[in-house]
Each structure stands twice: as C-alpha cells, then as structure tokens.
Amino acid sequence: xxxxxRLYSFFSSSCAHRIIIAAHLxxxxxxxxxVDLRTGEQRGDAxxxxxxxxxxxxxxxxxxxxxxxxxxxxxxxxxxxxLEEQFPGKTPLxxxxxxxxxxxxxxxxxxxxxxxxxxxxxxxxxxxxKQIRDNVEDRNEFMTIxxxxxxxxxxxxxxxxxxxxxxxxxxxxxxxxxxxxxMVPAVDQALFYKMDIAAFAPNVMKIYEYLKTEEAFQAxxxxxxxxxxxxxxxx
Numbered sequence: 024x025x026x027x028x029r030l031y032s033f034f035s036s037s038c039a040h041r042i043i044i045a046a047h048l049x050x051x052x053x054x055x056x057x058v059d060l061r062t063g064e065q066r067g068d069a070x071x072x073x074x075x076x077x078x079x080x081x082x083x084x085x086x087x088x089x090x091x092x093x094x095x096x097x098x099x100x101x102x103x104x105x106l107e108e109q110f111p112g113k114t115p116l117x118x119x120x121x122x123x124x125x126x127x128x129x130x131x132x133x134x135x136x137x138x139x140x141x142x143x144x145x146x147x148x149x150x151x152x153k154q155i156r157d158n159v160e161d162r163n164e165f166m167t168i169x170x171x172x173x174x175x176x177x178x179x180x181x182x183x184x185x186x187x188x189x190x191x192x193x194x195x196x197x198x199x200x201x202x203x204x205x206m207v208p209a210v211d212q213a214l215f216y217k218m219d220i221a222a223f224a225p226n227v228m229k230i231y232e233y234l235k236t237e238e239a240f241q242a243x244x245x246x247x248x249x250x251x252x253x254x255x256x257x258x
Contacts, residue, residue: 034248037208039081047239057250132202140173178224
C-alpha cells in the first residue's frame with residue numbers, strides 16, 4: 024500500500040521538528056497542515072475534532088489507499104517509534120535488536136529530553152509561569168533553569184557512557200539515533216533563550232553543531248518552515 028503522511032505542525036514546535044527530522048532521515052515525504060498556536064487555533068473545535076482532542080501539535084496522520092480509516096498519532100515520540108518500526112532499514116533511529124544495551128541507552132537519552140526537559144519548557148508552561156508571576160523575565164529564568172539542569176544531566180550521561188575512540192559527533196556511538204533527533208530541537212529552543220550551552224554542556228553543543236550541518240536537521244530548523252514568519256526566515 025502507498026501511504027501518505029500529513030503533519031499538523033507549527034513553525035516553532037520542537038516536538039514537530041522531531042518528526043520532520045526523522046522523516047527526512049528516512050526519506051519519507053511529508054504534507055503539512057499548519058496550526059497557528061499564536062492565535063489558539065489548536066484549542067479550536069475544528070482542529071480538536073479533526074485531528075487532536077488534546078489541542079496540541081504535532082499530529083501525524085497516516086493515510087493508506089484501501090484502509091478503512093486513517094491512523095492518527097498525537098504524540099511525537101509515538102510517531103518516532105512508528106516511523107522506526109515501519110522503516111527500520113532506512114537510517115535506523117535505534118540500534119538493532121541484537122544490541123539491547125544500546126537500544127536502552129538511546130531510549131534513556133531520548134526520554135531525558137522528552138520527559139524531563141521538553142514538557143516543562145514548552146510554550147504552554149511558559150505562558151502559565153508568566154500569568155502567575157506577571158513577568159516575562161520570570162518565565163525566561165524558569166526556562167533557563169530547566170534547560171541548564173536537563174542538559175547538564177545529558178552531558179553527564181554522555182561522559183559516563185562514551186567509549187574510548189568515539190568521534191563525539193553523536194549522542195550514542197557513531198550513528199545518528201532517536202536521541203539526536205529529539206536533542207537538537209531542544210537545543211534550538213534553549214538557544215532561542217540565548218543560553219550558552221557550551222559553557223556547561225560542551226559535548227552536547229559539539230554534537231548539535233555537527234548535526235546542524237546535516238540536511239535532515241537543517242530542514243527542521245524552525246526558521247525554515249512553511250509557516251515561519253518572514254522576519255525570522257532563513258534560506
């Protein structure tokens with residue numbers, strides 16, 4: 024069957040960027056439907072009924088000719104796992120099943136970002152902090168504290184698991200993995216808050232800088248999306 028993949032996205036959504044990176048790495052063409060989080064479109068009935076009752080992005084819709092219904096995936100990590108299972112031979116995001124230790128390590132790094140860093144630094148939490156304290160500086164301070172703690176832990180895990188002789192271009196071993204796919208958008212978000220990540224997580228920054236030279240990661244840059252405002256766009 025021929026599948027079509029439609030991603031409901033927003034230009035600055037780090038969770039959406041994960042799926043964009045994975046799709047590029049695996050050669051999966053995406054169609055886009057943009058949801059404007061600035062206007063609260065994600066909370067409207069049209070989007071919630073059509074795609075995601077949680078009122079969040081991203082949402083990945085997989086359509087197959089002849090299928091009774093579309094597959095709708097409403098969590099980015101679920102989407103990454105799905106794409107990996109569907110296309111395991113195209114730029115694998117996990118080590119092979121014969122390497123359970125490596126697979127567990129990749130998932131450890133991945134969950135550090137998706138469970139510990141990202142949920143507390145997303146725009147919804149930032150808005151709530153600003154509402155409570157009525158101060159944008161308090162919001163930014165909260166964000167930077169979470170990023171610093173999270174990437175300090177990520178750095179420590181890199182240092183404790185890296186093997187002698189490895190190039191240091193990837194989080195785990197010598198190949199891109201799901202950990203890199205989720206880490207790079209999180210660093211992009213931290214850099215938006217003008218954090219000097221190299222000062223406390225130099226290995227994280229080294230990996231980030233290398234991966235940002237790769238086409239798949241460049242394609243997911245928030246400044247290159249179809250709905251990126253003109254004042255932020257780069258070529």
